[in-house]
Amino acid sequence: MRLSAPNMRYGKLLSIARLFPILLIVLLFKTSLVNAQNKPGKNVPPSGKSSEELFLEGLWARGYYDLADDYLAELKRSGKVPAGRVGWFDARSTFEDASSQVDLNRRRGLLEQSISKMAQAIGTFSEPAELNEARLVQVRAIVELAHLIWVESQDQPNPSQTNILLKQARERLEEARKANTSLIRSLAAQEKGFKLPVLPDDPRRPDFERTQLDRLNAQLQAALIDYEEAQTWPEKSQERVGFLTKAAALLQKLYEDNRQQLAGQNARLWQAKCLQELGRLPEASGIYGELADQADPALRDIRRRAIYFRLLAYRDRGDFALAADEARRWLDSYPDQVRTDDGLGVQLELARNIILQLPKAAPNEKNAGERMARDRLGSVVRVYSRHQAEARKLLNQLRKSAPTVEPRKLDLTAAMAAGQEAMELKDWAQAENFFAAAAEKSRGDKSNNDYVKARYFQTVALFRDDKYYEAYVLGDHIARHYPNLPLAPNAAEVAIAAMTYAYNLLKSVDPASDLKRLTDLCEYTAKTWPETSQADTGRMAIAEIARGQGRYDDAVKALRSVPANSEQFADAQAKLGLVLWRQSRKAAETKSANASQTSSEAITAFQKSLEVQSKKGVPDEDPKVLTTRLDLADALIETSRPDESLKIIEAAEKSVKDASAELQSRLRRTKVRSLIAADQLEQALKDLAAAESSGQSVEELSALYFQLGQSLQDEMKELKAKSDGRFVRVRQSYQAFLKSLVASKAGDSWQALQWVAEAQIDDNQAANALETLRRIETHFIQNENFANNPDNHQRVLRTQLKLAEAARKSGEFPLAASTLQLMAKKNPNLLPMMMEQGYLLEAQGKSSDAFVHWRTLATRLGGLNPRPPEYYDAWIEVAHNLEKQGKSATARQTLSGIIRLGGTKIPPESRLKLETEINRISSSTKTATQKAGAK
C-alpha cells in the first residue's frame, strides 16, 4: 500500500505531461477559435463544426493521433460533449489514423475498427444533419476499405488469393452501396420535407442547402462505388464494362443537373475517367481539356487531377513522349503533391512512358532514361498507394535488364537505398546483401546508428527470406550489444519471431535448445525494455512456451504481467483464459479444491478479453474475437451454464459468415454441445436439418451427427446410472436422432448407417437395426463396386455379422442362419461369426447343439497363446448350457477350473465376467435349494 501513493502521483504527472503538447496546440489554435467565436450571433464556428471538432481536425491534419486520443479521453471524462459524439470523434480519429498508415495490415485493421466504431456512434445520433454527415463519412470509410482490399489483391502471389480478396472487396462495396442508397433515400425525403420556396433570407436556408449538398455528394459517391467495383473485374469483362457504363451515365446526369456546383464538376471529371476506361478516348480527352482550362481557383484540385487523367489518356493512345512531358510538367507544377496518391501515379506514368520510349532511344539516352525511370519507380514502391504493385512490376523488369550492381561497390547511402528498393521488390536475398554492405560501410560511424539500422534491415530481410537462424543471430546481436539504440527492441522482436519459426520448422532435432534460446531472448527483452510492446511480445512468447510445456503457473504469471494498457492485453487475456481453463480441468481431474475458482477466473479472463476488443472497436468478425467467444462458450458449457453459452454462440453466429471453415465448424459443434447441455435436443436436431438444407458438406454434417450421437449416448449412460427420470425422454430423442441421421445426407455413407445400426442394436431396437442393415445391404453390399473393393472386405463382414445379430434378436432366425452360412462359406474360421453361431443356437433353443458348439470353440481357442477374451466367453456359454441342463455344480466347477488354469494370464475384464458368472450360478443354486426346502 505504501508503494501505491508515489505511483499514483507519478501517474498523474504522466497524464499532465501527456496533455502538455495538447495545451501548446490549444494555444496555437486559440487565435482562430477566438476569432470564430467572436462573430456576432454565432456560438459555433461558421463551418457548423464545434470547436472540439475543429481542434481535433487540427490534430489529425498534423498527424497527432496519440494526442487526439488523449484529448478524446479528456472530453469523455469532462462530460462536456455527449458520449455518442465523443464516440463519433473517436471513430473519425481511427479513420484518419488509418489514412496515414504505411503498413497495409495496420491500415486495414484501423479501417475496420473505425467502421465498427462509426456504426456504434451513428446509432446514438438523432439530429438529421449530424446523422447525414456521419453516414456519408461511414460510406466513404467502407469504400476506402474496399479499395484497400483491392490494392492488396493486386499484390498476391497466386490468382486464388487474388480472387478471395477481390470477392471481399466486392462484398464491402455492396455494403457501401446499400448504406449509400439508404442515405440518398433519406436525404431526398428530408429535402422534400422543406416547404418551398426556401429563399436566401429564409432561416431554413442553411439546413436546406446542407441537405441538398449531402444528397449530391451521396449521389456522386454512388457513382464512385460503381467505378471502384469496375476495378475489381478483369479488363473488358462484361461486369467491368457494365459498372463503368452505369457510373458514366449517372455522373453525366449529375454534371448536367449541377454544372455550377463543385460536385457537378467532380462528376464531370469522373465521367471522363469512366469513358476513358471504356475506350472512348477522344470524348474523355475533350472533357479533361475542358477541365484543365478552368481558371477558377476553387477548381484547382479538379484541374490537377484532370491533367493527371489526361496524361493517362495520352499513354492509352500511344503518345508516350507527350504523356511523359505532361507528367514532368505536373510534377514541376505541384511539388507539394508528389507524395500523394495522384503524385505517385504521375511518377509511375512518367517512368512508364520513359520505358515505353526506350526501344527507340539512342544508347546514351537509354541509360539516362533507365536511371530516371528507376529513380521514379523507386520513389513509388517505397510508399503505399494503388500504384505500388504496378511500380514494383516495372522496377523488377528494369532490374532484370540492367547490369548487376555489386553491393560492395556502393557507398553507405546508395547501399541502404538499394537495400530498401530490393525489400520493396521482395528480393530478400539481394536486400540482405545490400544491407550487409551498408553495415560494412558504416563501421566508422561512432554513434553506431547507421550500423544498427543497416543490420536491423538485414535482419528483416533474412527473416523474410526464411533464414530464421540467421535472422535470430543478427537480431539478438543488435538487441544485446546496442540496447540503447531505438531499433534494438525492434530487432529483438524480429529475432523472437525468427526463433519461433525456426523452432516450429525444425522440431525434429534438439527442439529444447531453440526453446531455451527463445526464452532467454524473451526474458532479456521484457527486462531491458519493460514498457514496450516488444516486452509484451516477449511475455506472450514466454507464456506460450510455458503452456506448451505444461508449466501453467509460469504461463499464468507471464500473461498476467502484460499490462492493461498494452496493445496485446486482449490477446493476453484470451490466452490467460485458455491456460487457466486447462489448469482448472487438471485440478478437476485430481478433484482439487480450487478447480472451480480457477475455472471462474478463466471465464473472467475470456470476458475481459472480449470487453477490451469491443472497446478497441475490433469487429466481431475478427477471428481472434470469434475464437475467444467459442472458448468462453466451451467453458460455460463445462461449468453448467449452457444458457449463457448459447447466448455467446448466438452472438458469434451473426459474425461468422466470413470466418474460416474451421471456425464455422467449431461454432456449429459448440452450439450442438450447448443445446444438448441446455436440454434442447430437438433444437439441436432442427439445427442439423437446417445445416443440411443450407448446403453443409457431408463430412461436416457427419462430424456433427456423430458428435451429437456421442453426447446423447454419454448423457443416457449418466442418467441411467443415476436412475434419472429424464432418461426416457432423452432416449426418445436419441431414437429420433438415429432416424434423422439415416434420413440425412450424412447418413448416405456406410460408416454412418453402420454406426446407426449398431447404436440401434445396443439400444435394443433390433427391428430398426435390421431395417437399417438391410438398407446397407441394398445400397452397399449388393453394389459390385463397393463389395469388390478389397478395402471394403472388412466392412462387408461387419455388416453381415450385425445383420445376423439383429435378425437373431428380432426372432428372424432363418435370416440369421442363412447370413451366417453365407459368411462361413468364405470365412469359416471367423471368430465373431463362430460366436454368433453359438448365440443363434441358444436363441433357437437348441441347447445341446449350443453346448457342443461352445465347448468345441472353447477347446479350439484354448490352443491360442495368448487366449482371446472369446475363449472365456465361450466357457461362460458352456456353463450356461450346463446350468440349463440342471448341472449347476458342474457349470460352477468348470468356470472355477478355467480361473485356476488361467491364473494371472486372464485379462481383468474376462476374470471379472467369470467371477460374476460363478457368483450368479452359486446364488441361483442357493435360491433354488431354498425354494425346494420351503416346498
Place this chain on the structure above:
Amino acid sequence: MNTNRLPVTYTMFLLCVIATFNSVSLRAQTDEIQLKPIAGQTTGRIVRGTITAESPREIKIQVGTKTETITVDDLADVDYAGTPQAFLEAEQREKSGDLNAALESYKRAASAAGLKPFVAQLVKFKYATALADAGMNEPQKLNDSITALQQFVKSYPNGRHTALALERLLNLVRSGSDQSKIDSVLTDMANIPGNQGRANILKAELLAEQGQAEKALQLLDTAKSQIPKNSELERLAESTRIKVLVARKDFTEAEKLARTLIESSVPNDAAALAPAYNSLGDCLRAAGKPKDAMIAYLHTEILYDRVAGEHARALAAITQLWRVLEKPDRAEQTLNKLASTYPRSPWVKAAQGVPKP
C-alpha cells in the same frame, strides 16, 4: 542597394580562397600521422611534419626542428606527402572490391615519377596484398602474389609493413605442402623486432592443425612473455589457444575460454571473435548440440565474414550442420557460397565430406 557590402564580401571570399590554398599546399608538403584516440577522446592527435625513418616498431617524424618518435601500436593512419593520385584511386577501387582495377592503379602509382622511398614502399606493399586478395578468387594469380610478397620482404627486410607482408605470405603458402617454405616465412617473421610473439602464435596454430596440440600449447605458453597485456595480440593468442584445445579435444576448457573471450571482446573485434565463435561451434558440435553450434558458426558467417579464413571455416561447418539438421537444400546453398567465395580454400573439400553431428 547597399554598395558598401560588396568589397567586404569580396575580401572575405579572397581570404577563404587563400586559406584553402594554404591548407592544400601545406598538406601537400607535409606527412601526416593520425594517432589512435586515447581514452575519453573520439579522434586521435594528428602529427604533421616529415617522416624521416620507419621501422617495424616505430616511425620518426620531424616536426619543425624536433624529431618525434611514434610506436606502430599508436598509429591509426599515415598520410604521406606526395602520394600519387593513382594510389588514392587504387585504394578506392580496392575498397569497393574491384581488385583488378585496383591492381592497375597501383601499377600506375608505382611508376609515377619522383616517388619518395616510404611512398614507394607503401605502394609495393599494397600492390602485393591486393594481388594476394585477387589470388583468393583467381588461382592463376596465386604464384604472382607469392612472388610479389617475397620480393617485397626481400627489398624491405626492416620495413614497417614487412611483418604484415610475411603474415599474408604465410597465409598463401600454408595451404601448400611445402613445410620448409612455411618454416622459412615464420623464421623471417620471428626475426623482425617485436614480432616474435606473433610468429609463435601463428606457428602454434599451424602445429595444432598438424595434430601437434601439446607442442602448440607449449609454444603459446612460451610466447606469453612476448605479448603485451590487453593487446590485440593477446586476444589472438587466446583464440589460438582455444583452437589448440579444440584440436586436443579438450572441449570443456575450450568452450569456457571461448565464452570468456566472446564476453570480454567488443562486438566489432572480428579478429578475436571470428575464431572464438568458430571454436565455440566446434565445442558445441562435439557435445552433440548441432543447433547451438549452428548459432555459433552463424555469428562468424554473418557478422565477421571479413576474416576470410575463419569465414570459410564457418561456412564449411554450417554446410555440414545443415545436413545434420536434414536441410540438404540449405547445405547445398551454403556449400555453393563457400566454393564461389573461397574456391581454393581447403574448407571446400572439408564441407563436401560426410557430416559429423
